[in-house]
Amino acid sequence: MAQEEVPSQDPALPATAYAVLGLLSFGQELTGYDLRKWAMNMRYFYWSPAQSQIYLELRRLLQHDLVEVQVEEQKSRPDKRLYRITEAGLKVFREWLDHAPVGPPLLKHSVALRLFFGHQTDHARLREVLTEYRDWAVEQTTGLTELRTELDQRLPYPALVATWGSAYFAAEITAIDAVLADLDRMDREEEAD
Amino acid sequence: MAQEEVPSQDPALPATAYAVLGLLSFGQELTGYDLRKWAMNMRYFYWSPAQSQIYLELRRLLQHDLVEVQVEEQKSRPDKRLYRITEAGLKVFREWLDHAPVGPPLLKHSVALRLFFGHQTDHARLREVLTEYRDWAVEQTTGLTELRTELDQRLPYPALVATWGSAYFAAEITAIDAVLADLDRMDREEEAD
DNA sequence: ACTGCCATGTAACTAGTTACATGATTGG
């Protein structure tokens, strides 16, 4: 390591670090374990990183003095490490929130990918895959509606995102139904020649 | 390395490898360069990996004999490597298409993430970010409609996905408008106290 | 004259994953 000259002007953190920082920006002291649970509530629109990744980001943020930790000793189990955002952390987070370039969402839709290659399989199997995805999407809407009622008024912005998420899954369900109908149409057209 | 005993029964390839294999399953011989262009057409629903990653996957697929290559020598520029899917490749691809478990889409929506943390910024900035995203989404629908007319009849399944994609972006635009309206409402409620 | 396309590849890095290890406490 070189001798420190500048106290890291622009840490250029990965998105996950900002997600962690953002969760801490609500003002509560949280453990890595707590953060993982919160991150799971965000899975509807932001892929939850693995548990080990969260602990890694926390250590990185600590090194940059963007969070501070208070260790609570526990008998015969790992010490509880309560993280809190620092002034510097809040500053960096707000800077990101206000000035980071608006990027497109990163999407890897494996079901859409499989439909794209539909010429290599049959409609029966395609319908199975699509239906399974549809069922999953229905479950997600249920989960989101529950989450939203849980959030409402207390956390207005997360509630807004939950509403958005519901709309997203509703749209997916409608789109799947349209695709399913199109597959039927294709079958009928094939039959009638 | 151990001495080869089994000729790699289950290669367990990453998703990107299947995407490449799938593109080759249309029957054309393609270069890495061609594949990158095709992958860019899929960016609406499946994140385009970096160019270097595509070349890497091709080399891996070659090692597994899932593709074969025909080298065309070029004077004073890199040789053109035309890849073609093999019988084994087609088999592995179909196996994946038919039997891979249906996974949820991987989504990292940085705009939704920023809205989630709206308490740390102001509505003016939030509106800017949302509007910029909205504009981008509008562009995407335009691109997709063009692509769909280009695909229609010739490639029915990609056309289906393109339609789905249009619906997705349309839903995003509607959702953003709803969020924008909600922000207005929040402003009015704040004002009236 | 210059920009963009064709075409491949390497090097160094970062983000992320899965699997493992530990072990008491709480709830049904």
Place this chain on the structure above:
DNA sequence: CCAATCATGTAACTAGTTACATGGCAGT
């Protein structure tokens, strides 16, 4: 009594990124 939860962390790996290098040829 058994399963889940709490709570952190390491090790080995894979997927993916950016930046660089090369250099002719086609179109405006």
